[in-house]
Amino acid sequence: MKLLLQIWRSSLGKKYVMALTGGALLLFVLGHMAGNLQFFLPPTYINAYGHFLQTTPELLWPARLGLLAMVGLHISAAISLTAANRAARPTRYAGAISSQGATLAARTMIWSGLVVASFIVYHLLHYTLTLPQVNGYQVFTGQSMDFDGLVEPKTGFHDIFAMIVLGxxxxVVAGFYLLSVGLLSIxxxxxxxxxxxxxxxxxxxWWPRIATAARVLSVVIFLGYAVIPxxxxLGRGSDYVNDVRTSGKGTHLSPTSLSPSK
Amino acid sequence: MKVQLKVWRQKNRNSPGKFVIYDSPDLNPNMSFLEMLDVVNESLASKSEEPIAFDHDCREGICGTCSLVIDGKPHGPHKGVATCQTYMRSFKEGDQIVIEPFRAKAFPLIKDLVVDRKAFDRIQQKGGFISVRTGSAPDANSIPVPKDNADLAMDAAQCIGCGACVAACKNASAMLFVSAKVSHLGLLPQGQPERHRRVKAMVDQMDEEGFGACTVTGACEAVCPKSISLDFIARMNRDYLVALAKGDAKKPAAGGA
Structure with a gap:
């Protein structure tokens, strides 16, 4: 307990927290990317994957709680460090000060991080809680759309594939996603x-290798995520969704998802 | 040659400061930056104006007393050079040169361009003693030191404690200074007995003085007049982690002679 307190109180200790929680979150980002890329297989794959996660609470909930703890620690350490860093220079330079090779990415970590954090909140409301109010359909098409009602006809699983395409x-939704993934990559x-x-x-x-590997990894992560929206x-999955929309009865889209807004 | 100076003037910590513009008298381009300030001050004094206060001592790049943020960079335009060894030939005729003091909470301003850098002394004092046999000079090479480590320790020991790293860092962090001081003894056999106690004490004092944390921007390394490497910060992070894990030394139950 004393050790944990010492870690949290020290500037170096908080950087350890940032690094370790950041590392855990990086592993999640990579795993999530691998899961997402099943979007390029036939729809049954990602739907079965989603069904597996949703029906395995003993795996899902520890992961969710763990991620929540990691995000909470990462953000609170970041905010506390940023506050201390600002306090360390109460009087700013009056003249122009050069950045001395400090990259824009390095100087704006707190801002890229906070935008990504706000995106995560939106992303959860959008695809995990599937709130119809945030998916943009009401605002941009005047129709309502309930992702919850999307069901794959053959298996009865939640149709993740259709949800991604429709989402x-x-x-604007795709744009915010691309912006956030871009900032995450930076x-x-x-x-x-x-x-x-x-x-x-x-x-x-090792430093040149580490720095290069980090840049390559960040580009891979950007491409791996951006390729989906x-x-x-560009039209991936539109046949799948349109078939469903035009085939009338017996579709796997629920009636509510197709009804015009009232 | 002649230049124009835009200098930060501030009577003391509690009164507000501002930039004042001075036209220099005729200068020799081979004057050092500090000699240029001497000449400007002489002309100010002859007009019964208050000379510009600035820090200086050895003027040969080894004492770490000179400071100044010159045109937005601590120690002026060159890499690996202190203000005292920056020469007027590095500037052009008629240039306006902006001069500001180092700015950090832990470096409170005293007057004009002079700041109080005693925080560095207090961090260094926290490092404490090292256990070596004193008395007669030891035989040369009686303690073997690997050449690589000796070289690295010398790189770290080059730190002159000027505070440019703090001045350049967006977080006003003193990590580069502290890591150099921690590493230079930590790399040598003579520094081993107190190695972890030392890093703990110095880092804790650094936090207490109100310096910021490290965002790994590399600005400190870029402005350091001795080009101290960020590698030393990693070494300090490693040593501090070990020191935290080891915990404080056990107090002896009694005696201990």
């Missing part, structure tokens, strides 16, 4: 390398 068809381009620095896992031999906007 990203709203350009955040990780600096953050992943800094994680090693904060934990002291660095030498003059982009492919939806």
């Amino acid at each position: 990203f068809r709203i350009p 955040h990780l381009g600096h953050g992943v390398a800094s994680m090693f620095q904060s934990l002291g896992l660095r030498s003059h031999v 982009v492919s939806v906007l």
Whole structure:
């Protein structure tokens, strides 16, 4: 207990917290990306994957609670460090001060992080809680859309594939997603390398490798996530969803999802 | 040559400061930056104006007393050079040169361009003693030191404690200074007995002084007149982690001679 308190009270200790929680969140980001990329397999794959997660609470809930703890620690340490950093220079430079090679990514970690955090909240409301109020259909098409009612006809599983296609068809939603994934990528381009620095896992031999690997990884993460909304906007899955919409009765879209707004 | 100076003037900590513009007298381009300030001050004094207060001592880049943020960069335009070894030939005829003091909560302003950097002394004092045999000089090479470590320790020991790292850091962090001081003894056999106690004490004092944390921007490394590497910050992070894990030393039950 004393050790935990010492870690939290020390500036170096809080950086350890940032690094360790950031590392855990990075693993989630990679796992989530791998899960998402099943979108490029036939729809049954991602629907079966979603069904597996939803029906395995003993796996789902520890992961959710763990992630919540990681995000909570990461953000609270970041805010507390930022406050201390600001307090360390109460009088700003009056003249222009050059950044001395400090990258924009490094200087704006708190902002890229906070935008990504607000995106995560939206993303959960959008696809996890599937609130019809936030998916943009009411605002941009004048129709209501309930993702909850999407059911794959053959299996009766929640139709994740159709939900992704319908979700990203709203350009503003896809745009916010792309912006957030872009900022996440910039955040990780600096953050992943800094994680090693904060934990002291660095030498003059390893630093160039670590810095390069972090940049490559951040680009891979950006592409791995961005490819989904982009492919939806380019038409991936529209046949699948349109078939459903035009085939009338016996569709796997629930009646409420197709009814015009009242 | 002549230049124009835009200098921060502030009577003391409690009165507001502002930039004042001065035209320099005729200068020799081979004057150092500090000699240029001397000449400007002489002309100010001859007009019965208050000379510009600035810190300086050895003027050969080894004492760490000179400071100044010159055109937005601590220690002026060059890499790996202190203000005292920056020469007027690095500027152009008629340039306006902006001069500000180092700014950090832990470096309170004293007057004009002079700030109080005693926080660094207090951090260094917290480092404490090292256990070595004193008395007659030891035989040369009686303690073997790997060449690589000796070189690295010398790199760290080059830190002159000027505070440019703090001045350049967006967080006013002193990590580069503290890590250099921690590493230079931590790399040598003579520094091992107190290694972890030392890093703990110095980092804790650094936090107490109100310096910020490290965002790994690398600005400190870029402005350091001795080009101290960020590698040392990683080394300090590692040592501090070990020190935290080891915990404080057990108090002896009695005696201990």
